[in-house]
Structures are given as structure tokens and as C-alpha cells.
Amino acid sequence: MIRKKHFLIVMVCCLLSFLNEAQENHNATLQNIHSQQKQSLDGVWQIIIDPLENGYYNHRWMPRDDGFFSNKKMEKPSDLIEYDFDTDYQLTVPGDWNSQMEKLYYYEGTIWYKRSFDFVPETNKNTFLYFEAVNYEAIVYLNGEKLGEHIGGFTPFQFDVTGKLKEKDNFLIVKVDNKRKREAIPTINTDWWNYGGITRSVHLVSTPKEYIQDYAIGLSKDDAKYIEGWVKVANAKQEAIVNINIDALKVKVKAKINNGLAVFKTKANPELWEPKNPKLYPVNIVFDKHVVKDDIGFRTIKTNGSKILLNDKPIFLKGISIHEEAPFNSGRVTTKEECLVLLNWAKELGCNFIRLAHYPHSEIMVKEAEKMGFLIWSEIPVYWTVLFENPDTYANAENQLTEMISRDKNRAGIILWSVANETPESASRNEFLSKLTKKVRALDNTRLVTAALDTQKGKANQRVIEDGLAENVDVIGVNSYCGWYGGSPESCAGWEWASKYNKPMIMSEVGAGALQGLHGDENERWTEEYQDDVYKNNIEMMKNIEFLAGLSPWILIDFKSHRRHLRRIQNDFNRKGLISEKGIPKKAFYTLQKYYHEN
Numbered sequence: 001m002i003r004k005k006h007f008l009i010v011m012v013c014c015l016l017s018f019l020n021e022a023q024e025n026h027n028a029t030l031q032n033i034h035s036q037q038k039q040s041l042d043g044v045w046q047i048i049i050d051p052l053e054n055g056y057y058n059h060r061w062m063p064r065d066d067g068f069f070s071n072k073k074m075e076k077p078s079d080l081i082e083y084d085f086d087t088d089y090q091l092t093v094p095g096d097w098n099s100q101m102e103k104l105y106y107y108e109g110t111i112w113y114k115r116s117f118d119f120v121p122e123t124n125k126n127t128f129l130y131f132e133a134v135n136y137e138a139i140v141y142l143n144g145e146k147l148g149e150h151i152g153g154f155t156p157f158q159f160d161v162t163g164k165l166k167e168k169d170n171f172l173i174v175k176v177d178n179k180r181k182r183e184a185i186p187t188i189n190t191d192w193w194n195y196g197g198i199t200r201s202v203h204l205v206s207t208p209k210e211y212i213q214d215y216a217i218g219l220s221k222d223d224a225k226y227i228e229g230w231v232k233v234a235n236a237k238q239e240a241i242v243n244i245n246i247d248a249l250k251v252k253v254k255a256k257i258n259n260g261l262a263v264f265k266t267k268a269n270p271e272l273w274e275p276k277n278p279k280l281y282p283v284n285i286v287f288d289k290h291v292v293k294d295d296i297g298f299r300t301i302k303t304n305g306s307k308i309l310l311n312d313k314p315i316f317l318k319g320i321s322i323h324e325e326a327p328f329n330s331g332r333v334t335t336k337e338e339c340l341v342l343l344n345w346a347k348e349l350g351c352n353f354i355r356l357a358h359y360p361h362s363e364i365m366v367k368e369a370e371k372m373g374f375l376i377w378s379e380i381p382v383y384w385t386v387l388f389e390n391p392d393t394y395a396n397a398e399n400q401l402t403e404m405i406s407r408d409k410n411r412a413g414i415i416l417w418s419v420a421n422e423t424p425e426s427a428s429r430n431e432f433l434s435k436l437t438k439k440v441r442a443l444d445n446t447r448l449v450t451a452a453l454d455t456q457k458g459k460a461n462q463r464v465i466e467d468g469l470a471e472n473v474d475v476i477g478v479n480s481y482c483g484w485y486g487g488s489p490e491s492c493a494g495w496e497w498a499s500k501y502n503k504p505m506i507m508s509e510v511g512a513g514a515l516q517g518l519h520g521d522e523n524e525r526w527t528e529e530y531q532d533d534v535y536k537n538n539i540e541m542m543k544n545i546e547f548l549a550g551l552s553p554w555i556l557i558d559f560k561s562h563r564r565h566l567r568r569i570q571n572d573f574n575r576k577g578l579i580s581e582k583g584i585p586k587k588a589f590y591t592l593q594k595y596y597h598e599n
């Protein structure tokens with residue numbers, strides 16, 4: 001028999017640290033689609049490469065009403081239709097186009113994707129078309145009708161297609177455009193490959209008519225004896241009940257819906273999630289016929305002076321930065337196996353922390369990392385010199401931030417939301433980024449806010465962290481390339497750091513380039529010995545930074561970048577990886593590993 005106390009629900013809406021996002025984010029996509037009834041639209045798609053966008057614009061540069069989305073076919077021999085998806089090229093989804101077809105290696109522009117499919121409609125169900133990510137702009141059409149658009153290459157979006165699907169021969173057409181734009185997020189200039197395409201999976205997700213749309217569940221920030229959260233139910237009757245069951249903790253909550261939202265707070269005594277014991281509890285959220293299952297970890301994350309506290313205990317973050325670059329073949333990561341290869345290398349290195357740079361990685365990457373006990377830094381691509389004065393640029397950044405937090409808010413592994421990387425100081429930048437930090441707190445005040453800064457001032461071997469944004473973040477990320485972009489490697493050990501802020505600092509980037517297999521003198525750039533020397537000296541430097549709470553050197557593996565032209569060494573790769581793109585560790589890998597194992 002279930003004892004009465006387990007039904008105890010404390011309705012303290014306004015005090016709940018978890019409630020904010022439910023109120024702030026009205027357009028949230030379905031939470032945790034991987035636990036829902038779905039049909040995959042992955043596989044081979046027909047494509048048309050359209051650099052002039054004449055599938056969209058006519059010769060007067062006006063949008064056509066008979067664009068490629070109408071999927072016209074010749075009916076009689078005299079017809080003039082200058083495209084045909086079904087006899088054109090093909091690409092696999094998920095996947096970037098640059099690494100699937102030689103002629104698309106450098107391509108930036110529009111490609112039209114088409115996929116036909118059958119569907120078995122069920123009465124009393126809703127259907128959503130869900131894209132895990134498309135880089136960068138997507139315009140989506142179903143059976144010739146425009147469903148909508150999405151901007152931003154790394155976060156999910158969906159359309160309600162209930163009642164719009166036929167049993168046979170539906171055709172879905174997506175115009176994907178990865179042209180870089182000055183006002184975009186990221187902007188024109190980045191140090192990674194602009195992989196275009198439907199880079200992550202596409203699904204049709206079915207839910208009951210009254211369905212669980214979203215939820216946030218975690219340990220109470222202010223009182224770790226409680227689990228609290230909210231469940232958002234679409235089309236629910238007022239005062240209907242949502243059940244939240246965590247059997248292993250004997251938690252059985254019945255929460256009443258008020259204006260679509262069921263808020264709860266209940267006593268519980270979970271084993272706390274931490275890197276050495278990444279305990280996740282199966283949680284069942286039940287509303288009428290709709291059941292969503294998740295595995296949720298419970299922990300708190302805070303700062304105290306220059307310390308980061310996990311479950312109220314100081315923790316030093318032994319990290320590594322990771323791009324979403326596939327091991328062995330490069331290109332975008334598309335499978336769980338590839339995620340696991342990257343994560344296992346980080347484990348082997350001795351990490352308890354990963355910085356997922358420079359944009360939100362896939363949901364599967366985050367979930368696998370959490371299962372393996374990694375603390376995670378997740379960020380949006382507000383990178384270098386974006387147009388800080390432009391309100392549309394801000395709106396775009398805020399939207400990507402909201403979508404990132406919305407998708408991953410139930411992941412105990414994520415402890416840091418980062419709003420930017422290496423942005424140049426100015427009044428407009430400070431305003432832009434402090435607005436973003438406020439937005440993070442409004443959406444989720446249970447985690448820490450950070451940004452990777454490169455604003456250090458100082459002469460000779462003195463470095464002072466001084467940045468208008470530092471006041472606004474909880475944790476200061478510092479990117480510093482002593483021994484590579486400035487200073488000789490041996491000078492780094494003698495660098496002394498000071499901070500104007502009583503806050504933790506993470507050395508969010510530090511590193512040097514080396515071509516795996518190239519050996520020589522430690523003064524010779526690009527050799528493994530040079531890179532190793534930079535690591536050794538920077539480690540000595542970091543040992544003397546009292547307010548250092550962790551590091552995430554740059555970077556786990558060599559990755560493709562349009563900025564890296566030195567053919568004999570770089571061959572389009574940024575060579576700062578500790579592991580080559582073929583999976584072979586360089587000397588510095590073992591140096592960092594030794595440091596992590598000894599500390």
C-alpha cells in the first residue's frame with residue numbers, strides 16, 4: 001500500500017526554482033521525443049542543389065508560387081519543368097552534405113531535400129513533425145503546403161501536422177540554406193566547418209489529443225530534501241491530475257493541473273548524481289493515456305567564492321572541449337556510437353567534465369555523457385564578433401538559447417549554460433550578453449551561467465581578468481593560448497593570474513597545434529613535442545591559479561575548419577586536437593592524462 005505522505009504535494013508555485021521556463025517559453029517543442037511513439041523519416045532523401053535559389057525565386061527575385069516545394073512532374077511531353085527530385089542526387093539524413101558528396105565539400109547555399117512516405121493515421125492522436133537540427137535555415141513544406149521556417153543550426157523545432165497527412169505518398173520538402181550571414185548566429189567568421197544539411201534525425205511523433213508537452217523535474221535548488229518541478233499538459237481540463245512516479249524512491253505524486261500546468265514539490269531522498277556515481281532514476285510521467293519516461297539525476301550545483309560546489313562539495317572540473325566532429329571520418333556526428341567514441345576518449349583522458357563547443361550538441365550526446373558521469377558545459381554559437389547592435393541578431397541568439405535550455409533542462413549532467421565565446425568588449429556587447437545571462441536565469445535558475453572570455457589585461461607575465469561581462473556570470477571562462485598565439489611555451493609556467501572577481505574561473509581553452517606523427521624539437525611548431533611542451537608549461541601555470549575551478553583544453557580531436565590552409569600540416573584541419581582525426585593520440589594526450597590522474 002502506498003502511504004499517505006507520498007501523495008503530499010506542496011503547492012508553492014512562486015517559490016519553485018524550476019517554474020520559470022514553463023512560464024517563459026511558450027513555444028517549447030515536445031519534451032523527450034525519444035520516449036514517444038514515433039516514425040522515423042531518416043534515410044535516403046532526394047535532393048536538388050540550388051545555388052541561385054531559383055527553386056524559390058523567379059528571375060525577378062520574387063518568391064515563386066510554383067517553387068520546388070510543389071514537386072511538379074511533367075504530365076505531357078511538351079511540359080517545361082526544369083527540375084525533378086526523383087532523378088536527381090540523393091543524400092542520407094541525418095548527415096551533413098559536405099562530407100557525403102565530393103562536389104559539396106565547400107558548398108554553402110541552398111539544397112532542397114525531398115522525402116516521400118506513407119502514414120497510418122490514428123484517431124484521437126496528434127502528430128508532430130520534429131527536426132532534431134537543420135543547419136542553418138529551414139523552410140518546410142508538406143504536400144505542397146508551407147508549414148513554417150526555422151533559423152539556427154543546432155536546436156530542435158517542430159510543426160503540428162495533425163490532419164495534414166495522407167495514408168500514401170506524402171511528400172515532405174525542406175529548403176535548407178547554410179549561407180553564412182553577417183547578422184546571423186554564428187556570424188560569417190568561425191573556426192569550424194560550416195557543415196550544411198539536415199544534420200540530425202527527423203521524426204513524426206504521435207501523442208494523444210491531450211498530451212504531455214513539456215516538463216522539468218529536479219532536486220530543489222534550495223532544499224535538497226525535495227524533488228520539485230512542473231508538467232505542462234496541452235488541452236487538459238482544469239484540475240485534471242498528472243502522475244509523476246519514481247518507483248525507486250517511492251515517489252508517487254498526483255499534481256493538479258491549473259491553466260495547463262501541474263506544479264509539484266515532494267519529499268525524497270535520492271542518491272545524488274555525481275561523476276563517480278551518475279545515478280539516474282527512471283521517472284514516469286503519466287497523464288491519462290500519455291506516458292513519458294525519462295531517466296533523471298538529482299544534484300545541486302552552486303558556487304561559493306571561487307569554488308564550484310556539486311551537491312554542496314567543491315569539485316575541480318577536469319575537462320576537455322569537444323566539437324561535434326565525427327571520429328575517424330570527420331563530418332558531423334550522426335550516431336550514438338560516434339558519441340560514445342568521443343566520450344570514451346574523454347574518459348580515458350581522466351575527465352569528469354566536457355565543454356560541448358561551440359553550439360548545442362545532439363540530445364543523444366548529452367544523454368550519453370550524463371550516463372557516463374560527465375559534468376557538461378553547453379553553449380550557443382554567439383562566437384567572436386556578432387552584430388551586437390542588431391535587435392534581430394539578439395532575438396536569434398535568445399531563441400537558440402531558449403531552445404537549448406528547453407531541450408536539455410532535465411539533464412543533471414549539464415551544470416553550465418554558456419552565452420558566448422571570445423566576444424570583443426564594447427558597450428553593445430556587454431548589453432547583449434548581460435541580457436542573455438538574464439534570460440538564462442529567467443529560464444533556468446538551477447544551473448550556472450558562464451561565457452568564455454578572452455579579455456585579460458596585463459603585461460609581461462601578469463594576467464588580470466577584467467571584463468565588463470564577468471560581473472554578470474557565475475563562472476568565468478577564460479580562453480588563453482600561452483605558447484601558441486602569444487608568449488613562448490617556457491614562459492607560460494611563470495605567468496601569474498589575478499582576478500577582480502571573487503568567482504570561479506575555468507580555463508575554457510588552452511592548447512597548441514600538432515600534426516600527429518610529426519616529431520622534432522620542442523621549439524619546432526606543429527611537432528607533437530611542441531604541443532606537449534605547451535601543455536606541460538600551461539599545467540604548471542594553472543597549478544598556481546588559486547581561483548581556478550577547472551579546465552577544458554582545446555580540444556579532444558582535430559576538426560575541420562575553413563581557416564586552416566597550411567596544406568602540408570593542416571589540410572583543412574585545426575590541429576589542436578589531443579587525438580588526430582584518425583583516432584591516434586598525440587604526446588600531449590598523455591601529459592594531460594597524467595595531470596588528471598594525479599589530481
Ligand code: GCB
Nearest residue numbers: 191421422479509554574576
Ligand atoms: C579559440 C576559439 C576556438 C578556436 C581556437 C583556435 O580561441 O574559441 O573556436 O578553434 O581558438 O584554435 O584558434
